[in-house]
Amino acid sequence: MRRWPLGSRFGCFAIVKSRWRLFATVVAGLALGGAILTGLAVPQQTNREESGARLRESPGAGALFGWLGGFRALAADLLWLRMYAGWERRDLPGTQTLIRAVVAVDPRPAYFWINGARILAYDQPVWRIEAEGGFEAVPTERRRVIEVEQARLALGLLEEARGLRASTAAMWTEQANIELNKLGDIAAAAASFRRAWEQPAGPYYAARIYGELLRRLDRHREAYEWLCSLYPKLPPEDEAADAPLVLARIRELERMLAVPPAAAFRSGR
Amino acid sequence: MTGGTKPAVELRALTKDFVVGLKDLRLRAVDQLSLRVECGEVFGLLGPNGSGKSTTIKLVLGLLRPSAGESEIFGVSSSRVEARAQVGYLPESPNFQRFLSGRELVAFYGRICGLAGARLKSRVEQVLGWAGLTEAADRRVGTYSKGMLQRVGLAQALVHDPQLVILDEPTAGVDPLGAAAMADLIRQLKAQGKTVVITSHLLAQVEDVCDRVAILDRGRLLLCAEVASLGNRAVASSPESLDENDRAELARWLSARGKSPGAVVAAQSRLDRIFIDEVRKNRSDSGSGPA
Amino acid sequence: MTTVPFSLTRVGLIAAVTLREAVRQKLVAGLALIACGFVLGVRALRDFNFGTPELKFIADFGDGVIAGFGAVLTIVLLAQLFFGELESRTALTLLAKPVWRSEFLLGKFCGVVAVVVVFCVLLTATLSVVLWQRESALRVEGFAAVPAGVGFDPGALWVAAWMHIVRLTVLAAGMMLVACIAQTQLYAIIVGFSGFVGCHLQHVAQGVYSRAGSSAMAWIATLIGWMFPDFHLFTLEAGGAWTFEGVARLTVYGAGYAALALGLAVWVFRHREI
Secondary structure (H helix, E strand, O other): OEEEOOOOOOOHHHHHHHHHHHHHHHHHHHHHHHHHHHHHHOOHHHOHHHHHHHHHHOOOOOOOOHHHHHHHHHHHHHHHHHHHHHHHOOOHHHHHHHHHHHHHHOOOOHHHHHHHHHHHHHHHHHHHHHHOOOOOOOOHHHHHHHHHHHHHHHHHHHHHHHHHOOOOHHHHHHHHHHHHHHHOOHHHHHHHHHHHHHOOOOOHHHHHHHHHHHHHOOOHHHHHHHHHHHHHHOOOOOOOOOHHHHHHHHHHHHHHHOOOHHHOOOOOO | OOOOOOOOEEEEEEEEEEEEOOOOEEEEEEEEEEEEEOOOOEEEEEOOOOOOHHHHHHHHOOOOOOOEEEEEEOOEEOOOHHHHOOEEEEOOOOOOOOOOEHHHHHHHHHHHOOOOHHHHHHHHHHHHHHOOOOOOOOOEHHHOOHHHHHHHHHHHHHOOOOOEEEEEOOOOOOOHHHHHHHHHHHHHHHHOOOEEEEEOOOHHHHHHHOOEEEEEEOOEEEEEEEHHHHHHHOOOOOHHHOOHHHHHHHHHHHHHOOOOHHHOOOOOOHHHHHHHHHHHHHHHHOOOOOO | OOOOOOOHHHHHHHHHHHHHHHHOOHHHHHHHHHHHHHHHOHHHHHHHOOOOOHHHHHHHHHHHHHHHHHHHHHHHHHHHHHHHHHHOOHHHHHHOOOOOHHHHHHHHHHHHHHHHHHHHHHHHHHHHHHHHHHHHHHHHHOOOOOOOOOOOOHHHHHHHHHHHHHHHHHHHHHHHHHHHHOOOHHHHHHHHHHHHHHHHHHHHHHHHHHHHOOHHHHHHHHHHHHHOOOOHHHHHHHHOOOOHHHHHHHHHHHHHHHHHHHHHHHHHHHOOOO
8 A cells, every 4th residue: 555645635634623513513413402402392481490399309300319220319318328327437527428319319318318317317416416525614605606606507498398399298397396405486487387288188286286386476366267267178087186185275275265155266176 | 338338347547545543654556557458358457566456446336535537337326326236346355244155145245236036046047057156055154165165256257247347366275177167157258248447466377367467556547458468568488498409508507506407487477477567566666666 | 327225125134134133242141141030130229219209119129120220221232233244244144235324324223122112021021920910919018108199100100211222223223323433342332331421411511511601501401401411300300290192292303313324424434444
């Protein structure tokens, strides 16, 4: 075979040009055809941002880890196991990072969000206080600061969960408990219990606690009206609904509010 | 389609350059090659390794695109699928789908060429018989020897009864019996009026079956002539061509040096000699050393 | 001159031989067996499952097996069959016959897609059996969670299987384009896998580029969005509340991209030296 050097009409420019032409044609063809197909076949409501929540809920999807496909459930589970190893060592940043990683890999299960929030709100304040010398040594004000900081982290996680997936009653009750027990914010907790009750399959106790918290907020009239409206919805055969307890609370509030017997609540049962 | 005055193969200033890397080189494999292969003849394409024989055949079959020039089969440009409708091709060292039996393989290529039904069945049996593979037809191709692969390759090339048969090194790696059988088959094809283009290193064999030969070196055509006309150009002589006295003297001369009389043999056929002379001449003309 | 029109018969013949070759490959048998093993053995992974209801976990895992192994199968098988044919020079014999290069490519493509279809159907059927069996067992055990919308939905499972088939068909067509451009099998496989991940993540790139605010970046994002099919849409439809319209639209979308990639592959292959 004969070699033809640079500078001949078969030199590098012709070669480079032909290869560029090939790539340019492929890119242009894909872009042009793709533009037509995207316009024709991709429904607008499933486009990008609008489909966010649905997109993240679907199996094999996820904001960044979609390419894991259906393996993301397993990947999240394995990361959760690793998180527990950090939890046993009381590794504060490691545990927080892995909780974030787990919910990023698979944001669908409420389990990860709720248990992650519990670790942040209940376990980590203890680690921090003990790391600073223990409950005896750390002043109450400092303990309070730590608990509020951790509770805010937990509430942030739960709020993020509601942005990424459908909220559940369990997530609202978890939020309410943190607001009540860690922040001492009764009004916020009451609102959250009410949201929990309003979710599909919302627990009866959430509705009862909402009424109870209204009483603690001295909103007795509101509490009375709430329980009166709740009572007819309680199935008498369901122990969890505990209708007799609700009726007893209604009677207590009637006495407290001096409701005349004629205007008293009639259970009709 | 094959009638008229159109040649079976016609190459006009055919040139092929291969790109080497992204830098600055192209290798010229075929250089301004012009040839005509007439219908019904057996044509030998000869040349040393790397001379451009296989590239020329790929250009003829439209498997490669020429950098310049034209190639036609029965007057149809090689770039068209129609050009291959009447061509049977046996590649060098053929390789086939190993999981198919010989019969399935030939039938597959027959169907690809448009055969079907009883005609397909009869052609498959016929070409398997010609190739001597009737008994091994139901064995998987993966179990075939090299010679059998060559024969099943020939069967697939002939299954659709093509007018032009192109055989690329058909006897490479085949034993002498197989090579002789191949030569017989080529003669049979010629007798049937087919055009055969053959490349081979066994020049003596080509000499026996070809009507015309062309010698290529470095992509250039060095010689194209009828085999019969090459007799005058023969330059080599064998010991058998000497008279009795000369032979006796040669034997004594060899004996005095401890050599047997058989130490001198006719190592090269007439075509071998011409081939080597032409190639050497070409290389000295173009200023490079011997191959 | 006798004309030789494009022939679906020849495409079918090449596809049938490709399919026969593919099913004899250890890669195909190995991947199918491992994938089936994963689906059948998913219950052994229950101890790793924390957050997801069991049936959902099994369905998800099976979905991952089909998507993951299906992609590996499609990319590697197509590269092997394409380059194997060129390297063993069987393509030389075939293309020396009156065969259009488009017929050759389409035949190879159809053969690979046939393997992909068999793979997806086989695994989805296996997954259906595993889910049905587990759901029956859970019902016997009296798990209240089973009827609450997390039970086994065969319709959704087969819609997901169809979406896998469409997506892997697009992947096979894209891989065919890559193989026609690439000079080596390894290069084609690497580019194929990169493209697969890119198609899954392209919506993320879209978001990043569009948030960048620069019009040049927005143009790049748009160009990427057009060039690469968004594989996310298929999982979205399969995993969400699917509709016939959605499935039909995505089928058209996938078929369009496959046709586009195949058309370009044919154009590139026509210029390729065999």
